[in-house]
Amino acid sequence: MASTPIRWAGRNLSTLLLAFILALVVWVSAVTAADPNQERTYQVQIEIMGQDTGIEVIGELPNQTLMTLYAPRSVLDQLTREGGAFRAWIDLSGLEPGARILPVQYQMPPDVSPVRLVEVNPESVEVTLEMLISKTVQIQTNVQGEPALGYRADNPEWSDHEVIVSGRASLVDQVDTVDADLDISGANNNIEMTLTLVPRDVDAKRVSGVTLVPDKITVTQAVTLRGGYRNMVVKVMTIGQVADGYRQTNISVSPPNVMVFSADPALIDRLPGYIETELLDLTDIVDDIETLLAINLPEGVSIIGDPNVLVQVGVATIEGSITISRNVEIIGILPELEAHASPESVEVIIYGPIPTLEILTDLDVRVVINLTGLAPGVYQLAPDVVILPGRIRLQVISPETVEVTIIEADTLTPTPSPTPEE
Structure with missing residues (x-):
């Protein structure tokens, strides 16, 4: 009787083995369904190791490699979270100058499994070293x-x-x-x-x-x-004055310095620090002038280069300002309307060249209000100042706004004349 279970097991061994295999398949299928295997690619920075200080790498090496892994999704997720779990490097230790192909070495975390390396790209790189x-x-x-x-x-x-x-x-x-x-x-x-x-x-x-x-x-x-040479400042000599009401703004000379020479170095040394031009007459000029002037040279002294210099004189009017009173002119009003300005006149301060200010007429400066398109009513309007001379400019108008009343012309009721007493 004791041998009966053994004989039964022997007779049913194949059945038991098949049942075990089926159970294992069911277990593996369940695990795989819950945590399926996947492929995933990771970017890993490549380190350069062992480079001698007297050696330089020629050209650019790849700074990263792509590692493709096959593992359960949970394992891959763990590797993604850990980030720097991978290492990749190129080892230059002990290498002599020259060109060679070196493998990209790598290391995966030893405590993470199961995982299978599918591909490393690139697996190797060409490296050229030079002393x-x-x-x-x-x-x-x-x-x-x-x-x-x-x-x-x-x-x-x-x-x-x-x-x-x-x-x-x-x-x-x-x-x-x-x-x-x-x-x-x-x-x-x-x-x-x-x-x-x-x-x-x-x-x-x-x-x-x-x-x-x-x-x-x-x-x-x-x-x-050199001996006998001297670089000297040019001084422009002038006579006369610009016209009344004008002023001289500047005077310039080009070139500002000239080189002079004498066979007698002592003569050059005795000269003052400047050399003069011929006289330039500024009498009654009213505008800028530009002219060539000759240089007055002492006897025995010559100039190196052009004996003439270009002289430019700036002239401008003397400016001032005046205050004038002008009546406000109404324009642009319809025939059936009338308008009244209050105040009827304004003060205008203008500035510019004094000679022009002194000859201004009433028509040269006008104060105008344009009522085009305005309906009857009361308005606060800023008048325009019309100035004809181009060099005269407006500085201030007072007041800056004027009250304008627009009414219909036929609404004006004339004031009756008093009846004469008998």
Whole structure:
């Protein structure tokens, strides 16, 4: 009898095994339905690790990789919430300069399962490494141009004579010279300025991507007069006065300085600090003038360049202001209407050239109110001031508004004359 259960189990083993498998399938189906497997792609930042300080990466490496995972939805949701659970990097440790293909290495959280990595994109990247080097180069100083006529340039003084060029070996090797360019064209004073150094190759083309220490230098360039030459201020000589009611606003000369020369340097040294023009007559002028004037030169002295200078004189009227009284003129009223202004006259302050103010007539300045389109009634209106002379301007009108009463003409009842007594 004890062997009966064993014999029963033996006879029904296949049935029991099938029942277990069916139960397992039902359990897996239930779990999968509640938490289905999905694919999801994550963006992971790529780190650069192990880069030697004397090595530079040429070009741009991808800054992120895409990792596609297959896992239950709950696991994927957990990874999404944790955010930085993934790591991806490119290892440059111990690598020599040159080009190579390196794998993108990655790490997933060890405590998250079940999860399967489907794809990493990119799986590898091409990396080119180049050595960083430095070299010392003599600064090549270039002085260009000539100083102004009558001046000479002495040897310049430079703050530095060498520069350290640093960067990628392929770029540093291209640097043939480091130039400092100083332009003294037309200079008539000492020059002290800071110049930016420029690295150039053997074809004199600028080399970009290298670092210069220092990247700027200071230069001092002495510029002095030659013997027998002198730079002198031009003084315009005038006689007479502008017309009454006008004033002189300015006087200018171009060029303001001229270079003079004498074979006798002592004669040049005895001259005052200026040189005079011929006389310019300003008597009774009423407008701006522009004219060429010759320069009066002492005997034995000559001028370098044009012996004439351009002189410009500005003339303007003297302005003032006056107060005048004007009756208010009504315009634009319909024939069947009448209008009355209160007050009937206003004070007007105008300003402008005194000669014009002195000859104004009543017709030159009028005060007008336009009633076009207005119906009978009482209005507060601002009058217009009409000024004919173009250079006269309105300053103030007082009062600024006028009361205007508009009535129908036939409503005016004449006042009866008194009956004479017998």
